[in-house]
Amino acid sequence: MSTALSRLTRRRLLQGLGAAGLASALPLRAFADVATDTPLHGLSAFGDLKYPANFQAFDYATPEAPQGGRMNYSVPNWILNQSPQTFDTLNTFILQGNAPPRIESLYDGLMVSSLDEPDSLYGALASTVEISADRNVFTFALRPEARFSDGAPVTAGDVAFTYRTLKEKGHPSIAVSLREMTEAVAVDAQTFRLTFSGKQTYQETLEAFGLPVVPEAFFADRPFERTGLDVIPGSGGRRIGRMEVGRFIEYEKREDYWAKDLAFARGLDHFQTIRIDFFRDRQPALEAFKKGEITFREEFTTRSWAVEYDFPAVAAGHVIKREFPVETRPKFQCWALNQRRERFADPRVRRAINLCFDFEWTNQNILFGLRTHSDSPFEGSPYKAAGRPSEAELAILEPLRGQVPEGVFGDVWVQPVSDGTGNDRRLLREAVKLFDEAGWTRQGSGLVNGKGEPFRLEYMINGAEQQRVYGKFFDTLRRIGVDASFRLVDEAQYQDRQQRFDYDMILAAFSLGATPTREGLGLFFGSRARNVPGSYNFPGIADPAVDAIIAKVGEATTRADLTTAILCLDRVLRARLDWIPNINADMHRVAYWDLFGFKEPKPDYGFPVESLWWYDEARAKAIGRA
Template sequence: MGPVLSRRDFLAFGAAAALLPDLASAASPTGAKLHGLSAFGDLKYPADFTHFDYVNADAPKGGTFIFSPPNWVFNQNPLTFNTLNTFVARSDAPPRMEMCFDSLMASALDEPDALYGLIAEGVTISDDRNSFEFSLRPEARFHDGSPLTAEDVAHSFKLYKQDGHPSLLLPLSQMTEAVAVDPHTFRLTFSGRQPARTILGVAGFPIVSKAYFEANPFTSANMKPPLGSGPYKVGRVVPGQTIEYERVEDYWARDLPVNRGLYNFDRIRIEFYRDRQAGFEAFKKGDVLYRQEFTARVWATGYDFPALKEGKVVKREFPAEKRPSMQSTAINERRERFRDPRVRKAIAMCFDFEWTRRNLFYGSYERAQSCFERSDYRADGLPSPAELALLEPLRGKIPDEAFGEAVIQPVSDGTGRDRKLLGAALKLLGEAGWKRAGQFVQNGKGERLTVELLVDDQDWIRIHSPWVENMKAIGIDASIRVVDSAQYTNRKLEFDFDLVTMAQSFTATPTRDEIEATFHSRAATLSGSSNLAGIADPAIDALVEAAGRAESREDLITALRALDRVLRARLDWIPNWYLPNHRAAFWDMFGFKEPKPDFGFPVEAMWWFDKDKAAAIGKA
């Protein structure tokens, strides 16, 4: 239930979907111009490579791809939009606006941690590894034909550091200089206090036009498309309902190795449906051509419509990416009543996953346990000696459970009302000072323990209602609040909620900047950050910073497993569930290369329109 959200999950966003390298490795030497960078190892593709292996380099161009996006970045909203400015925290932008902008470097989705030049044909790293000089391609152009120069790159980074969305702002906190050395040379300098791998996160940021944003306020929310340089530009727009992206026929970078075989559709159209069922009905009629299904009930029972039975629609599963994921419910610790871990644990014990899986999920989904599910960063068993070396200095400042077996959520008896678990939850509330007084528990001030689950989709009522009823059974005044998409976004921006569910995937080599935005105290008060739980703990900060200092993949695994142990013991986030694959359905009119790459699945960028298939099903 619910899409896997990713801050950096789209190929056209270049290195923002990349796996960020340890610049201390031999793969990133100083003093020489490099065509690419890799974390902890060698690059797969040489300087003279012609295209990525997972694409069809000769894919035909044409056709229209109509879909509802399964993931999005920045301030984007899959249900509605009221601005075309995707770079700031406020307002709701449509997904895939990033396809209109190029970045300095782009990622290979068949490598866990490799970047190759896009706007920049190469990069040179200074001896102290704090300065990075990018050689820009002189042919780089914006859509109006004006040259994209180092001045535009420098201006972009300055804008992001001052007023950008937290995903853009936080990684630039240690940036000291963004300079156009000459029209085709850009130098980016950091203070020396930045994590080693920060540079390749920011090397994937979208580059915008200096001239455009000198004439138009950067922080404004309007429906005027910013001037871009990428493979697509904004076409037809119906605010809140439809946006079309048109392929740029004379796109300056279409034949670069990082782009060959990609961006094949003439138009990419996104249709917005506030109601899941309405979106599904549109798909069944062919008004939407590709859909990833996030509702188990619909996947199990709804795909029996005529077009599927006639073979016009394909229903299948694709392997999920080999990237850590996290789908959990954040408990807002900015509110005093949720700061006691015993209260958070009691709330978590009321969620009966076993009953939910059997009765609502039709046996699909696995129980999530980790903040880094599906990856080597998930902690299991007892901590290793290397993990203990990080944890021991924090003893007394972190839960004792972090030193034992990795915390696992309790398994219920599957009845939906496990008396043993609910009794244990009520006992925890009593220990935390919440005593039963009639129907509800109260604290010493006579205040009820209230819990409101904030949602923006009616389907969540079906999922969360049994959880709410179990909380009520032990005296918690629990409820569900359904709000519209715009209000939901604003309340998350302002951290105005009790509990809210979020799904997120990290890159395969998470950087400190990524995990800082979700777990570090610096993000706890930053509007728009993904630290929805409001975690502000120096011990957590120390483990985040240890991950940022990792000089090998083994060091990174150790640091993130240690962090995972502490987060799971604290229960700032209640893990819920995850899928080991993508459930997808599409009208059989597309071509694609198999197998899919391991580290990304941007079908709108990799697939192509197949005229013969379309004709066979009457969609030519």
């Protein structure tokens, strides 16, 4: 199943739910088509729900699939404080520590999102929700059969405790999604009321309804933020089985799961055991896959995909290499140059650095032609701008003329195309010129400013692969006078420095929700998030015009309005190059031992194979792995 925690995923860095943006009054017409004071089985940001109140299962679910077996899984994405390299806490709801990926499978929320709709939610712990006439109060009727893994019933008191605690002490990306929550109350044991200030948008309230619920009694004698390796009971379909801290964890299917026959869970989560092994480096993980110790792996390294899947099991057909379509939602891989450090605050500097990266040479010589050059933080979605602004976009942008780059009003910025030699003199001359205009001139072998200070750029990485891919890029930077270097740190140090914004440059990869919210966009691009530890405004953007456009997203009453506002945001971000778009993959490239069955096609808005796929005993016997 899909929760608010799983709709926005991250690779290499973090993920969040919502963010800080400008507060604006909620336009009541945004709720015009939503019935009030009526029990509803589901909610959608725009338009109708796909599934009726009496639906039996999601269309992408497979109720007839066999149950049991195991998947030894190399996780392709993770959320909040989770890490694929190690773990030292089982609390994923706080900023501190490293939690194991997929621990969120222990927990249910009030509602779950479907993977074949962009923004619909259906009742999980809650059977129905009622919306007040003023659209600020949401009253949930809890299912009386809901139980935590320790057998205790899930009560409205637990839900109220969860929401109040997450707002006060939760991971920043959870806490900010509850910024406008003013009250979380247990009306009675089975009725929970959530009240907002009126400054929230409807889309932002939907994000809050998928948060995991935890038992209040568990925290009676322990602080929420210091649970360490204690297992916080959940009401979800899995429990923790065997584990060895920092090495592996196994999630077991709960035979007593209270919701296994309900529509939102039926036909999903077939494996008895999901095992995740932790590796400090990608190569040992790949070798474990070759040996069959890991049975599913998504490959993100082009060199490995091109030349390292030639081992005997592939030739014998025991291991399958396969490409699957990516999801229909925004995704980006971008560099963040830390504008909290003065030398990166000038957009001419950011543009000059980008010009030194020869994508065409890199793709041909390093990436085996398997990548595309990204232009936008909204790749793969209808929010990526093209050409000149439309009349609807100009209605938003014209009042900001003089506050945004003038180029916003012409053709949208796209990546330069090099001659592919790795030494495009035209682009390098332009880069040197931009540095000069920004006050950095050549003195001897390096660039210096008026104070004689050298221009230094340290790229913080937590794996050697980036050094291999971007080594030529940094050679070029050094050639034009930048004191450019890599700094390889371990995962714990990386996460700590990232959360404190202690870096010159990092690489981030995110997949966003199909219907971005004002709060979510603010966490990446908004001024208020600039200095919030654990937020995802890694470049340190603080621009009133950007904030104003994010506010327009919150005012959208139709999907067309939302799209127009985000197109404007895309144009401005690309003109400023706050996030510097990098490379993009247009497919999921996965390899798996031929042990599994799955339904096709995959859903458009998610690809949680550990939930969708199942163990196929006949296939396992055919390759001698039963």
